[in-house]
Amino acid sequence: MLENSNPVQVKGEKNVFCPHYRNCLDHASKNHWEYWACQDCRHSKTAEAVADVLLSPQNADLYHSLSPSLSRKVRQFSM
DSSP: OOOTTOBBBSSOOOOTTTTTTHHHHHHHHHHHOOOOTTOOOTTTOOOOOOOOOOOOTOOOOOOOOOOHHHHHHHHHHOO
C-alpha cells in the first residue's frame, strides 16, 4: 500500500475519485475487511478526474466460469 493512503477498517464513506482508491481497495481485499472507509485519509475529499472506459464486445467478457466444486453444488440443489 502507498504511504499517502490510509484506509481504515470501519463502515463509512469511500472516495472513488481518490487517486489511491484502487490501492486502498486492494489493501482492504487482501486483509479480508468486510468494511473500510477513507475517513482518516488526507485524500478523503480529493476529486480527481476518472477516465471513462468504453466497453465493446471485443473487450467484454460475457461469460463467467464457475469452479467445478461450485458447479456440483448448484447441480445438487437443482435436482
